Amino acid sequence: MQTSIRLCTKEETDAVLQIINDAAQAYKDVIPPDRWHDPYMSATELHEEIVHGVVFWGAWRGDRLIGVAGIQDRGEVVLIRHAYVATNAQRSGCGSALLRHLEDQVDDKPILIGTWADARWAIDFYRKSGYTLVSTSRKNALLKQYWTIPQRQIETSVVLAKRCSCPRPS
Numbered sequence: 001m002q003t004s005i006r007l008c009t010k011e012e013t014d015a016v017l018q019i020i021n022d023a024a025q026a027y028k029d030v031i032p033p034d035r036w037h038d039p040y041m042s043a044t045e046l047h048e049e050i051v052h053g054v055v056f057w058g059a060w061r062g063d064r065l066i067g068v069a070g071i072q073d074r075g076e077v078v079l080i081r082h083a084y085v086a087t088n089a090q091r092s093g094c095g096s097a098l099l100r101h102l103e104d105q106v107d108d109k110p111i112l113i114g115t116w117a118d119a120r121w122a123i124d125f126y127r128k129s130g131y132t133l134v135s136t137s138r139k140n141a142l143l144k145q146y147w148t149i150p151q152r153q154i155e156t157s158v159v160l161a162k163r164c165s166c167p168r169p170s
Contacts, residue, residue: 002061003059003060003061003066003092003093003094003097004059004060004061005057005058005059005060005097005098005101006057006058006060007055007056007057007058008056008057008058008065008068012058012065013043013046013047013050014043015058015065016046016056016058016065016068017039017041017043017046019058019065019066019067019068019084019085019086020040020041020046020068020082020084021039021040021041022084022086022087023084023085023086023087023090024039024040024041024084025040025087026087026119026121027040027116027119030116030118030119031116031118031119031156032152032156034152035116035152035153035156041082049070049081049082052072052148053072053073054070054071054072054081054082055070055071055072056068056069056070056082057069057070057071057098057101057102059085059089059094059095059097059098061089061094065086066085066086066088066089066092066094067083067084067085067086067089067094067095067098068082068083068084068098069081069082069083069084069095069098069099069102070082070083071102071105071106073109074146076109076110077109077110077111077112077146077164078106078109078110078111078112079111079112079113079114079146079147080099080102080111080112080113083095083098083099083113085098095125096129099126099129100129103162106163108163109163110161110162110163110164111131111161111162111163111164112142112146112159112160112161112164113126113131113159113160113161114143114147114149114157114158114159114160115157115158115160116156116157116158117156117157117158118156123158123160126160127160129162130162131160131161131162132160132161132162132164133158133159133160134158134159134160134161134164138159139154139157139158139159140154142159143157143159
């Protein structure tokens with residue numbers, strides 16, 4: 001069955017949250033224990049992300065949501081946020097299709113993705129998709145400028161970039 005991609009509606013927020021929390025189980029023993037929560041994302045956190053401009057797209061097989069990814073315009077850059085594929089749909093091409101679709105939504109702006117430094121599979125996926133890791137000092141500055149995350153998460157994350165000489169953080 002073919003994958004279709006479309007904007008997620010407000011009525012599908014629970015399904016988006018379910019995909020995020022299912023797929024995030026892969027991070028449980030990888031990210032620092034002090035950064036892990038169960039569930040990984042609460043309904044309140046998801047709502048706050050949406051209020052702050054994260055727009056979620058979904059990958060569908062028939063009437064079943066199998067993957068989600070958010071996109072957030074931050075002015076001079078665009079962030080890919082909260083990209084997850086349901087455990088039983090991983091390695092099916094869904095994540096690549098979602099990422100390409102989001103990239104097609106962006107004009108010529110640089111695209112940035114943050115992920116956990118020890119999530120090698122995620123880093124490898126983004127690198128295979130044409131993203132490059134930014135230096136540690138640039139990563140720290142970008143995370144502080146474009147994301148709202150605690151210092152501990154900055155210390156344990158990486159940033160990957162595409163179409164980017166990356167604007168110098170102010």
